[in-house]
Amino acid sequence: MSFVSVRKLILSILAFFALLPFSFSKNISVSILGGEDLNNFSITIKRGSYSLKLDKKVYNLSVGNRVIIEHGQYASIGDSIRFKITSFKMTGDDYVNHFEVSLGMRSITYDDHLYVQMYKNQIRLINEVDLDRYVAGVVEGEAGYNLPLEYYKLQAILCRTYALKNLDRHSKDGFDLCDKVHCQVYHKKCKQNDIIKATASTSGLVVVDHDLELINTTFHSNCGGQTCNSEDVWITPVSYLRSVKDSFCHFSPHYLWEKKISQKDFITVFTQNKPVDSLKRQSLVSFCQDTARCPNKNLHSIHLTKVRSALDLKSTYFSVEKQGSNLTLYGKGFGHGVGLCQEGGMEMARRSYSYVDILKYYYTKVFIVNQRALLFFKEE
DSSP: OOHHHHHHHHHHHHHHHTTSOOOOOOEEEEEESTTSOOSSEEEEEEESOEEEEETTEEEEEOTTOEEEEETTTEEEETTTEEEEOSEEEEEEOSSSOEEEEEETTEEEEEESEEEEEEETTEEEEEEEEEHHHHHHHHHHHHHOSSOOHHHHHHHHHHHHHHHHHTTTTTGGGTSSEESSTTSOOOOSOOOOHHHHHHHHHTTTEEEEOTTSOBOOOOEESBOTTBOBOHHHHHSSOOTTOOOOBOOTTTTSTTSEEEEEEEHHHHHHHHHTTOOOOHHHHHHHHTOOOSSSOOTTOEETTEEHHHHHHHHTOSOSOEEEEEETTEEEEEEEOBSOOBSEEHHHHHHHHHTTOOHHHHHHHHSTTOEEEEHHHHHHHHHO
């Protein structure tokens, strides 16, 4: 049997396993509330029970018990226990455990366990959390509220795939992922039942390419009617990140935009205040992507991603119209344009497309498989 045939067989078996109702349980460590003032705050047990491990001692905490952090150095439990912080761990003892971090007027609830560490003379918080509970929190942060269940399923699979593909992103820092856009937005414990249900029903499912490698599940708000090839934005071509026409996002909030700007400010991006001849000036102020994205992604040798950054534009998909000494940029879409168009995917879900249909519309020749089965074949 040829290598291609063996690979097709493995993919068929993995696709079958993806239909079976078993979950994939794994804890990951996420740095939370980085950049916040953590000199004075409190941690309150909201559900379940916890064991606080400090050196060789263990303190049992139940609902309502608080750990108070003061002056960025000291912690206290009740009135009688006070200690200087080096590091300690609060481990949830029940099946479901929640703790709440209170910072000033804000209170944020998280699932599972918490490490409190002194790192470079500052307190650092690391949430050790079940993968699916983390994924549900990310979906709530990335996708929002009141969306079809099929879309939440799609987003859960994409977020899970991203997390597992990037687990070593912060390995040198002592944790797996951060809670910022740099990794994935993870603000708190998920409270939406639909998202929790969608995450549970897709537990263990991830997306792979033909080589059984987890894909880069990149997404953006709105593609403006046409997604981008990966090399149009990030230089490197990726087989599953191909441009597709998208009519599903046309009536969404971020489909159209416009921005007014002076000719001088616009042209300066391309000339850095150097003299420019009239022919080049005319081509700049009449640039047009009315019916399709510019195929070479450059405007007078300046990559459109740099133009977008310099002018703080919503996307690289725009056309220019001259109006006296000023210009109006008429644009489409919001974001880099590669991979899933979120607003397009949401509309597909509203029209009763399944999460599989949506995934395969925006990502070319990919496969949904169960992570546990994938690990088995990779070990073999």
